[in-house]
């Protein structure tokens with residue numbers, strides 16, 4: 001961005017302007033926020049403003065349907081996207097406790113500050129003043145926003161509409177901050193003001209600066225959703241075993257595996273993500289050999305393999321509310337084929353009698369249950385190990401008919417939910 005200031009902004013104009021920019025990119029250009037932030041689009045902002053811009057953009061995307069319904073009542077025709085996004089950010093803020101005067105003035109400054117939108121500052125002022133009057137009540141009365149049709153349709157077909165309503169409520173609530181601790185979960189929960197979940201994850205409120213928390217510098221824990229801890233737990237690596245971690249970066253599961261005392265080889269084809277994996281290992285003082293390579297070209301023989309295949313990431317919408325808006329599902333077919341290729345190659349690297357965990361952070365059965373049904377047909381020496389799923393925190397009701405584990409965002413609702421995941425424990429005939 002060229003128009004962000006590097007001085008901290010007391011009025012919040014810079015953060016809001018950047019939130020609008022992020023929304024323009026997600027909703028107008030189909031960009032993911034992770035791509036934008038990874039490319040450094042907010043790097044010129046002070047850290048506080050950067051965090052605020054991200055939070056505002058995420059909250060606006062979570063509440064987009066509500067904001068649009070409320071705005072509809074005050075707009076005769078649709079303004080250009082940037083102004084619409086400024087109105088959306090303002091509406092979400094006003095309807096969730098933002099002080100009317102500050103929010104309206106800041107959003108008017110955002111719209112006034114750009115040549116091609118400045119003529120709409122009067123409209124912005126008038127509309128947001130009306131929203132400040134009648135928005136909060138209307139907001140509270142509306143349903144949790146629904147997913148866009150392209151994604152909702154297949155998910156309703158798979159899980160039914162009642163489940164999807166519960167999943168959408170979970171998306172709207174957002175996600176807490178989950179930490180996987182090396183040891184002493186209870187001690188860290190007490191120190192950080194959090195709670196220990198049944199799987200050992202320490203859960204605290206989101207909205208804190210992770211790197212400033214006690215324990216970060218010394219590598220006592222790492223950020224990882226509770227659901228994402230199950231694949232490595234289920235693989236149950238043992239000291240001295242040769243364990244292959246495929247699609248490993250940025251390394252949440254690598255660190256869990258390394259902590260068991262197994263000899264861990266971590267493979268991923270992304271240089272940038274592998275750099276993060278190595279930084280994570282260095283920070284936590286854990287050990288794994290790393291390989292930047294296409295999984296389908298890796299060779300060797302292993303006692304246990306974890307394959308965390310690239311997928312639609314539709315299980316992570318609580319944390320990434322931009323995904324349903326930036327994507328349209330057109331690349332999912334290629335991903336599903338890639339997952340099957342990876343699964344077959346990984347199977348060829350598994351020693352007789354060995355164990356493999358296949359997982360995806362997806363809610364789509366094609367990336368989970370169906371993958372395993374089809375893999376079982378292709379591999380006569382493959383069986384599903386249901387007994388491996390008997391672990392703390394896993395409800396047997398979550399196990400699906402082919403024997404895999406289906407995790408959904410509406411599970412553990414009282415405790416704050418979990419990401420959607422599919423996890424299957426597989427065994428190779430000896």
Ligand SMILES: C[S@@+](CC[C@H](N)C(=O)[O-])C[C@H]1O[C@@H](n2cnc3c(N)ncnc32)[C@H](O)[C@@H]1O
Pocket residue numbers: 246247248249250251252253254267268269270273293294295296308309310311361
């Ligand atoms: C779901 S993420 C992995 C998350 C990781 N296991 C963790 O726990 O932190 C999927 C990973 O697959 C990697 N990937 C995608 N295609 C690949 C390929 N053909 N070979 C190797 N890695 C690949 C991506 O770079 C990405 O890091």
